[in-house]
Amino acid sequence: MAFSTKCTECTSIAIRWQQHAALFRTHVKFRMFIFSILAILSCQLSVAQSSRLVSGIVKDTAGVPLPGVAVAFKSKQAGTYTDSDGKFSMQVRKTTTHLSFSFIGFATIETAIPESGSMTIVMEEAAGQLDEVVIAVGSRAAQRTVTDSPLPIDNISVKELLGTGQLTFDKALQYRVPSFNTVQTPVNDATSLLDPYEIRNMGPSRTLVLINGKRKNASALIYTQTSPGRGESGADISAIPIDAIKRVEVLRDGASAQYGSDAIAGVMNVVLKDNTDGGSFTFRTGITSKGDGKMIGLSLNNGINISGKGYINYTIDLSKVGLANRPGTVDAEGEASDFGADINQVKTFLAVKPDAGNINGSPATAASKFLVNGGFDINEHAELYFNAAYIYKKVNSFANYRTPYWRPTDYGLLTPAGEQYAGYLPTFDGDLNDYNSTVGFRTNKNGWNTDVSFTTGGNKQLYTVSNSVNRNTAGLTDSQGNVLYREKSPIIFRAGGYSFSHYVGNVDISRTVAEKVHIAFGSEFRSENFEIIEGDRASYEGGGADSFAGNSAENSFKSDRYNFGGYVDVGVDLTENFLVNAAGRYEDYSDFGDAFVYKFSSRYKLLDDKITLRGSISTGFRAPSLHQINVQKTQYGFVPGQGIQVSGLVNNVSPQAKLVGVPRLDAEKSTNLTIGIGAKPGENFNFTIDYYNIKVKNRIVLGNNIGPSGNPDARLDQVLASNNIVGLSFFANALDTRTAGIDFVASYKNIAVGNGTLRLNLAGNYTLENKREGRVKNPAIIAEAGQTVLNATQEALMFTSRPKYKAILGADYTLGKFNFTLTNTAFGPTKFRNAGMNNNLQIEFLTKVVTDLGISYQFDDAVSVTFNANNIFNVLPEWKFVALNAEGNAILNDPAAIKVQSNLVTFNQRYSRMTYDGYHFSQLGSMFNLALNVKI
Incomplete structure (x- = not known):
């Protein structure tokens, strides 16, 4: 069905506004382009001065060379890194007098450059210094280290990410951050392009993602299937190439007062590599224990020092992953019941295709990723910086197989001549383009730090359905009365897609105004654009392409908005041990109003x-x-028991939404409390424990389908019938929620074992409560009819379908040229109430421990190889029915009744491993990956 969203007058006004907005955006882009060219030219002119060569070696106190030490101009990022022999060499201006040397686990050194230009640096280990890396996400008033920050922050190096053996950034975080979860859904469609993820069970849209401290664009996709993340969209972090990352800073605390919207659960800042001492080439390949899901990848990361005046670091990442298929054996009786088919016909078909021809598991994916990060010193006090990325992904997935007893004919379009009709398998191809870029100017003069930047980014997804037909279930005819489509249907459909982009301008200013007082203030202007892209007419008319209908003309349009925000952030060191911090922010949006938020934090050392x-x-x-x-x-x-059905999603400004009293959406409001303790009992041992409590008011949800109640006297039934609406779903500020839990992180390093060194890490997250508070806020007409926006399935999806707890225990052992890692990740139980399942039952996924092994060997200074065996014990998801009462126990004691319920939640055993609604770790079993790295 199609829904009209605009009257003629409104459409005309909207078009004029969009034309003005487009002209404004074009003007802004042109101005920024000219600014960028002039800035670069001025940079080149200003740095045209004499320089000299500085070189040396960096060692530890035992005289062992230290590779990877950051060598930088004092208070500047530009510089280089020591090579595998601890040596460095770079050009610096003659006016440059000092260099700084920093390395994880060692105390930072700032020292003068001798006249000879030759330097020998000895660095000392520092207690707890492993985590003492400057952090940008905790406070905007002053740069704090992890241990100095009053907030819980994870600092994850690229080595840790690569050590997981996972292919994408989001999956690597899954096995390194205990409060981070990502889910893959069994029927992928558009969701196959990027999986939903979240921190602290708060959904993908409540974690703000930054690239080098600047906001990354959201994905164009909004999840509408019954999977975690339903009704939300988040930034596509899987698009970020791991080899381009220097480290990741994860702030596990609300930060809207500092960064604005989307930072309710926390902030993830991806810091890009800036090394200039060459790079590396990596070849990767892998396969599952079943022999499918074959992977091959090539990655190049390289850095260039531009005559001591700046740096450019770039990454090229190309990969291809094959299909991995894990269908179940389909139950004939369930099929016959669902589709009203003759049981003998079903059994005959399943004898040939026991899995009913279904293909579900992990889709085939090809990806090309390009990223560049750079900066140029204009003078001793100013720097021009930039970064840009472009990602293209192609995903090939499948819908459910259309069996001959489900679709009795393909109208002769898909069956080769002379062959007997045996059904058909629609394919779904997704093409994703994602880009982001930032250009900025930083100065440090007279104690004032100023950062002015412009950021743009976008995400566009286009969908193609093939090997399918338009069955014209609406019976559409042409002007001569001939039935459209069916026998004349195309078999390839361009289904349209979605596009999102933003333009962000930032001004950030900070200064230490007194010895112990740090202040920051700034502003942000952001313009956002969202487009629903129309599909081919055949893809949506009369029911559209079988399996995935395209976007209709009536439902395809552009929308935009802008917002302006300003903040103040003040930090005061009352004593050497006692820190207090306060921040406030005001935001004004063009489409729904304004908001003011604040934050107070403190830290005390003992x-x-x-x-x-x-x-x-x-x-x-x-x-x-x-x-x-x-x-x-x-x-x-x-729909369990009824097969595949069609429902309508209407927006909140549509006439249909107004008919049932759906209000316009408003902002969610949250209150976030965090209390923690950190301890460093010894030089090599440290741990932190943090309690968090997040309350969200007016949380936005995508509700379940609302249809007639069955009472012809109900207002809802009368409104739906009189307006020819079969059923609809919509977004609403439907509920208040509370989420509370505990995070634990511990590390014990430099443990002597034999001739090697061992490091142990333990991190965990335990959810104390994740629940709705108060009643669901249903529109009156819906509540009167005894219906609700949030049913048991939706509530379980939001509150219990994530692991109750997750724990990661890792061991890292270095012995000569070998390095061994062993990681055990425990995924706690999850509970779900599948649609159509008996209300007296629920599903519980059992606690499972996944074990990963990594072995690397350094052949020489330039060549190393790493082997990862992920899930070495072939642990697979496992679930069971749990009774909620006596009636549920009666069902569990009846094998026939249990079989019925099992068929309902697995689509007659097509998805027996994970049910229809996704899983929290791979159903693919053991996976093996090999990586060869060559320094260049």
Whole structure:
């Protein structure tokens, strides 16, 4: 069905506004382009001065050379890194007098450059210094280290990410950050392009993603299937090439007061590599234990020092992953019941195709990723910096196989001549383009730090359905009365897609105004654009392409908005041990209003910094996304017992939404409390424990389908019938929620074992509560009819379908040229209430421990090889039914009744491993990867 969203007058006004907005954006782009060219030219002119060569070697106190030490101009990022022999060499201006040397686990050194230009640096290990890397996400008033920050921050190096053996950034985080979870859904469609992820069970849209401290664009996709992340969209972090990352800073605390919308659960800042001493080439390949999912990848990362005046670091990453298929054996009786088919016909078909021809598991994916990061010193006090990335992904996945008893004919379009019709398998191809770029100017003069930047980014997804037909279930005819499509249907459909882009301008200023007082303030202007792209007419008319209907003309349009925000952030070191920090932010959006939020945090050190007490309290907000405000479409979904059905999603400004009293969306409001303790009992041992409590008011959800109640006297039934609406779903500020839990992180390093050194890490997250508070806020007409926006399935999806706890225990052992890693990740139980399942039952996924092994060998200074065996014990998801009461126990004691329920939640055993709604670790079993790295 199609929904009209605009009257003629409104459409005319909207078009004029969009034309003005387009002209404004073009003007801004042109101005920024000219600014960038002039800035680069001025940079080149200003740095045209004499320089000299500085070189040397960096060692530890035992005289062992230290590779990877950052060598930089004092207070500047530009510089180089020591090579595998601890040596460095770079050009510096003659006016440059000092260099700084920093390395994880060692105390930073700032020293004068001798006249000879030759330097020998000895670095000392520092207690707890492993985590003492300057952090940008904790406070905007002053750069703090992890141990000095009053907030819980994870600092993850690229070595840790690569050590997981995972192919993408999001999956690597899954096995390194305990409060981070990502889920893969069994029927992929558009979701196959990027999997939903979240921190602290808060959904993908409540974690703000930054690239070098600047906001990354959101994905164009909004999840509409029954999977975690339903009704939300987040930045596509899987698109970021791991080899381009220097480190990742994960702030596990609300930060709307510092960064604005989307930072309710926390902030993830991806810091890009800036090394200039060459790079490396990596070849990767892998396969599953079943022999499918074959992977091959090539990656090049390289850095260039531009005559001591600047740096450019670039990454090229190309990869291809083959299909991995894990279908179940389909139950004939369930099929016959669902589709009203003759049992003998079903059995005959399943004898040839026991899996009913289904293909589900992990889709085939090809990806090309390009990224560059750079900066140029204009003078001793100013720097021009930039970064840019472009990613293309092609994903080939499949819909459910259309069996001959489900679709009795393909109208002769898909069956080769002379062959007997045996059904057909629609394919779904997704093409994703994602880009982001930033150009900025930093100065440090007279104690003032100023950062002015412009960021742009976008994500576009286009969908193609092949090997399918338009069955014209609406019976459409042409002007002569001839039935459209069916026998005349195309078999390839361009189904349209979605596009999102933003333009962000930032001005950030900070200064230490007194010895112990640090202040920062700034502003941000952001313009966002969202487009629903129309599909081919045949892809949506009369029911559209079988399996995935395209976006109709009536539902395809552009929308945009802008917002302006300003913040102030003040930090005061009352004593050497006692820090207090306060921040406030005001935001004004063009489409729904304004918001003011604040944050207070503090930290107190005891016993010579061996114990740190910390805490924060803050308010936050999340603006409804343009996707949530505007998207509407026709959506296919599996209804247990009825097969695939079609339902309508209407936006909140549509006439249909007004008919049932759906209000316009407003911002979510949150209150975030965090209390923690950190301890460093010894030089090599440290741990942190943090309690968090997040309350969200007016949380936005995509509700379940609302149809007639069955009571002809109900207002809802009368409104739906009189307006020819079969059923609809919509977004609403439907509920208040509370999420509370505990994070634990511990590290014990430099343990002597034999002739090698061992490091142990333990990190965990435990959810104390994740629940709805109060009643669901249903529109009156829906509540009167005894219906609700949030049913048991949706509530379970939001609150219990994530692991109750997750723990990661890792061991890293270095012996000569060998390095061994062994990691055990425990995924706690999850609970779900599948649609159509008996209300007296629920599903529980059992606790599982996944073990990963990594072995690397350094042949020489330039060549190393790493082998990863992930999930070496072939652990697979496993679930069971759990009774909620006596009636549920009766069902569990009846094998026939249990079989019925099992068929309902697995689509007659097609998805027996994970049910229809996804899983939290791979159903592919053991996976083996090999990587060869060559320094260049």
